[in-house]
Amino acid sequence: MTGLDDLPLRDDLRGSTPYGAPQKPVRIQLNVNENTHPVPDEVVNHVTAAVERAVRSVNRYPDREFTELREHLAAYLSDSEPSHPVTPEQVWAANGSNEVIQHVLQAFGGPGRRMLGFPPTYSMHSIIAAGTGTEWVTAHRDAEFRITPETAVAAIEREQPDIVVLCAPNNPTGTPLGLETIAAAYDATDGIVLVDEAYAEFMPAGHASALSLLPGRPRLAVSRTMSKAFAFAGARLGYLAADPALIDALRLVRLPYHLSAITQAAAVAALQQAPAMLATVEAIRAQRDRLLVELPTLGYSPHESWANFVLFGGVHDPRATFEYLLANDIIIRDVGLAQHLRVTAGTEAETSEFLDVLAKMPR
Known part of the structure; x- marks a missing residue:
């Protein structure tokens, strides 16, 4: 039987193992x-009706720019950070936040470029880096898995990464991350700073998100997901907020029509029911x-x-x-x-x- 060793696999992937959370x-x-x-029954019914309508035109390609979905995501983010509203032009979406992160690495990483992370952290960051040919470099955290501004800046100055990825809060530790650390990391690099806020809705009420740092920071990107607080993991919808120019860069690497009409319809319907979902x-x-x-x-x-x-x-x-x-x-x-x-x-x-x-x- 043929095995991986018998195939012309990329050298940098040999010996790697796929993501494998036990199921x-x-x-x-x-x-x-x-x-x-x-998921509440009223939401199930609303999403089901939306998906049924989408299926009636599924013989056609979906909206490549997922316009309606971006409008709803921007409205949701603006409601969560009313002092720092987000426009549809600042929003990107894909099949889970992992694909969003992959788009970022395809656009700004790749062979000869480096991404800096702070383990223990989300394991998919290094896996996506490997898949895009981006070198994964790491730095230590402080006590209790925290990252001070000084620690972040020192690591960036030492490693000179093209992308810095920070989890806020961190997975798998749950550790909070101060906005001052994110701001300091941004100021210390000319590269992209990606803040993974998959668990943002579970932060203490009233705590500012990294979304509040977006104005004036065109190299900052904040990714979110509907898999956690929205109870929508099986639908696979992740999204990102950033400067419109950064969003344009992601268009260069996305596959055509990467978000199906079914996914778009289901996500819009869920966002319309956000209070019930949350x-x-x-x-x-x-x-x-x-x-x-x-x-x-x-x-x-x-x-x-x-x-x-x-x-x-x-x-x-x-x-x-x-x-x-x-x-x-x-x-x-x-x-x-x-x-x-x-x-x-x-x-x-x-x-x-x-x-x-x-x-x-x-x-």
């Missing part, structure tokens, strides 16, 4: 930071904060989180703990950090069962 048919899935609350955010925050309070009573050490998950330390044997939970129909995530595991904040019932099972594990 197992268990009852309680708290491993990939989905919104575990079901109604669970406060409940998820409450379960996240509950984990932060109750895990220490079980002898674990959770880290501060502004996302919809909690990374907790003090795990003597992460693999054994993972397998014990799995045997009890619960899956969480081993992110490869020594003596740590990560758990998504689920519904109240899911969180309760996770804590109850964990409490019964022999230690």
Whole structure:
């Protein structure tokens, strides 16, 4: 049987492994930071009707510029940062924020260029870098997985990257990232600064997003997703806000008609129902904060989180703990950090069962 070694694979991809978060048919899935609350019936009905209308003209190519979707995304972002409104010309979208990030690297990375990240961070950043032939370089974080402006600037001056990627809040740690660090990173480079805000809706209410830094910073891009707070992971819709010139650069690398008419219709319909879609955010925050309070009573050490998950330390044997939970129909995530595991904040019932099972594990 032919294997990878028998194929003329690019040399820089040899030995690589694909992204592989476990997908197992268990009852309680708290491993990939989905919104575990079901989509409300009224939203299902609204999206279904929109998709049905789109199907009637699916013999035609979709709107290549996804005009209506950009208008709705711009309105949503402007509502979240009313003092710094976003226009449709500043918005880009693709099939999940991973494809958005890939477009950024295709346009501004590539062979002979470097992207700087700060592990532990979202694993797809380095994978997308590899896929686009962009060199992935790293720098250390400060205590408790934070990044100070001084740390960011020192790393940029040392590595001279073409792209700097920052997670705010960070995945897999949940760590907040100060706007002052983002601003300092921008001032320290002539390249692109990409802020991955996949979990922005779970930040404390009233906390400013990196969107507030966009004016006057044409090399700054802020990516978001509908996979998390919007409970729309299966629909695959990510988006980005940036200067219109940066958006023009992404047009150079996107595939023709990359967003299907079905995807566009479903996303617009979901955005029209944003209050209902986001109604669970406060409940998820409450379960996240509950984990932060109750895990220490079980002898674990959770880290501060502004996302919809909690990374907790003090795990003597992460693999054994993972397998014990799995045997009890619960899956969480081993992110490869020594003596740590990560758990998504689920519904109240899911969180309760996770804590109850964990409490019964022999230690």
